[in-house]
Amino acid sequence: MAEPLQAVKGMNDILPPDSARWEWLEDTVRALMRRYGYLNIRTPIVEPTPLFVRGLGQVTDIVEKEMYSFEDSMNGDQLTLRPENTAGVVRAAIEHSMLYDGGKRLFYIGPMFRHERPQRGRYRQFHQVGVEALGFGGPETDAEVILMARALWRDLGLADVRLELNSLGVPDERRAHRAALIGYLEAHADLLDAEAQRRLHSNPLRILDTKNPAMQDLVNAAPQLMGFLGEGSLKHFHAVKSALDAVGQPFTVNPRLVRGMDYYTHTVFEWVSPKLGAQGTICGGGRYDGLVEMIGGKPAPGVGWGMGLERVLDLLQQSGIAPPALLPDAYAVLPDAAALSPAIATVEALRAAGAAVVMHAGGASGLGSMKSQFKRADASGARFALVFGGNELAQGMVALKPLRDAVAPQVLRPLADPAGWAHELRNA
Ligand code: ATP
Ligand code: MG
DSSP states (O other): OOOOOOOOTTOOOOOTTTHHHHHHHHHHHHHHHHHHTOEEOOOOSEEEHHHHHHHHOTTSHIIIIIOEEEEOTTTOOEEEEOSOSHHHHHHHHHHTTTTTTSOEEEEEEEEEEOOOOOBTTBOSEEEEEEEEEETOOSHHHHHHHHHHHHHHHHHHTOOOOEEEEEEOOOHHHHHHHHHHHHHHHHHTGGGOOHHHHHHTTTOHHHHTTOOOGGGHHHHHTSOOGGGGOOHHHHHHHHHHHHHHHHTTOOOEEOTTOOOSOTTOEEEEEEEEOGGGTTOOEEEEEEEOTTHHHHTTSSOOOEEEEEEEHHHHHHHHHHTTOOOOOOOOSEEEEOSSGGGHHHHHHHHHHHHHTTOOEEEOOOBTTBSOOHHHHHHHHHHTTOSEEEEOOHHHHHTTEEEEEESSOTTSOOEEEETTOHHHHHHHHHOO
């Protein structure tokens, strides 16, 4: 036998019955997007590497160390498995002139790839739902996307997901803050760890994000960007907070929330759960008014978020929330090969009428005993066995035998009219 192969480390198979939880979550997401008027966009999983270098910034965790990048051996192109999808959506919007007639509200669902150390809530292939509202510059759209995430928690039945908020202002304000921050950090250079020293001049804002306990006092006392925001930025931020107040959504303003990507401006936010250990952020996003231009389009504002589906599913499990089981309505039992033709005709008609019916399948040596077929019927979770026995067939009938309710009687139904009684299987 050949040596068995295994999936790539940090990349998971999603198998039944667990895949039903994924489908349920994705269906819930799609229904939500419809209610908010967001349309689905599907972009390639592989993009030109420069898209992410330009879009995310050279000095980000993703671009520095997390990308799966490779050279196309046919033509030497530098390619990358998408680590996130905002840059890809913006590229597509520019390439197809999607914004020529106004803003677009878009969403995506799909796999992302980052070369990180695999652990709970952190994988190398993971899945995100994301929304991108492109071409809308007002604070009402920041509030809209934030509240869409809240609506999803509600649809899913998730409680206690907290909202954290900050404003990163506009580039001029960030530059002024950056200069003050570098001055402050330089004055305390002896307290900086190696990563902070490396980032001091390239991306000092990210130093505020450090997890190093030895640096917490230092970053807590650092000059805050909020103090550098001008009137326009403060007004925008105030309007977002007012909208959240208006719907009674609590939030914490976290001045240290800077987020990983360089492209954010104004509002940034994270939805965080206390139930997920170190990887508590299930959704993060913000406004990115400079990104479209950075990627080569005519300047246009944008705001959106990305949500990690593995983390949402983990939280659903921690919260004891499971989707309704999707079991078949019926399992067709075939005492002998003569039953096959009438059984296939009936089962096809039942399926066409909306019933979920699993047909018994045998092996090379035949269909197997009635006993073994009923065992399979039971294991399928179906509520009924459809028994195509010789006596019943002779009367033009099939027997409906309840499998879950021992006291309910078996009944006969006509082979001639499956559509007339298919509902009995579904509504039982
Ligand atoms: P973290 O701080 O946990 O690394 P991030 O800031 O890198 O997250 P984003 O790039 O904002 O994350 O992605 C949005 C969401 O995608 C995250 O909030 C998280 O739910 C999810 N996510 C990010 N990286 C991973 C990963 N490696 N595995 C699983 N989910 C992830
Ligand atoms: Mg990360």
